[in-house]
Amino acid sequence: MRPAGALLALCGLVLSTTGGPAQDSCSQDLNAGVKPGFPKTIQTNDTGVRQAARHSAERFNNCTNDLFLFKEARVLRALVQIVKGLKYMLELEIRRTTCKKTRHSDLDDCDFQTNHTLKWTLSCYSEVWVIPWLQKVEVPVLYCH
Ligand SMILES: *[C@@H]1O[C@H](CO)[C@@H](O)[C@H](O)[C@H]1NC(C)=O
Numbered sequence: 001m002r003p004a005g006a007l008l009a010l011c012g013l014v015l016s017t018t019g020g021p022a023q024d025s026c027s028q029d030l031n032a033g034v035k036p037g038f039p040k041t042i043q044t045n046d047t048g049v050r051q052a053a054r055h056s057a058e059r060f061n062n063c064t065n066d067l068f069l070f071k072e073a074r075v076l077r078a079l080v081q082i083v084k085g086l087k088y089m090l091e092l093e094i095r096r097t098t099c100k101k102t103r104h105s106d107l108d109d110c111d112f113q114t115n116h117t118l119k120w121t122l123s124c125y126s127e128v129w130v131i132p133w134l135q136k137v138e139v140p141v142l143y144c145h
């Protein structure tokens with residue numbers, strides 16, 4: 001499973017190019033033309049935070065080609081900022097599940113790996129931008145290591 005490391009790094013690079021115009025499905029321009037509010041710390045078990053953590057895991061799965069799906073395991077720190085909607089900034093851990101990617105499982109039904117060779121936890125930083133009135137969720141930033 002080691003070769004996946006290089007792919008994760010590549011994904012991080014692609015995801016970090018948020019400065020320029022929108023390039024591909026894995027990077028979007030945040031386009032924050034409005035004056036943002038200050039980021040505020042919120043509880044890690046807040047419903048919005050949990051949804052943002054799930055979107056981060058889904059984005060991770062979309063941008064990597066591991067055999068298995070990863071799922072959010074723990075949110076260590078969460079901030080939220082008002083920027084044309086809400087922008088969540090999360091420090092979280094995502095962990096490999098037993099669900100094969102090809103089966104398109106619902107992450108709710110996926111248990112974490114217990115097999116020692118397959119167990120894998122990554123520490124991530126993500127920014128998740130939620131615009132409720134457009135029913136839009138984007139993950140412009142996702143770094144995992
Ligand atoms: C979050 O956790 C705190 C205690 O740490 C608890 O008081 C609160 O009810 C929890 N909120 C939710 C939405 O689960």
Ligand SMILES: *[C@@H]1O[C@H](CO)[C@@H](O)[C@H](O)[C@H]1NC(C)=O
Nearest residue numbers: 055056057058059060062139
């Ligand atoms: C991941 O991809 C699926 C299907 O291609 C899509 O429905 C979903 O919105 C994507 N999730 C994220 C967070 O990009």
Ligand SMILES: *[C@@H]1O[C@H](CO)[C@@H](O)[C@H](O)[C@H]1NC(C)=O
Nearest residue numbers: 001113114115116117118119
């Ligand atoms: C753990 O996974 C490895 C690699 O897929 C496999 O060879 C091994 O049999 C598994 N061990 C157990 C106890 O399931």
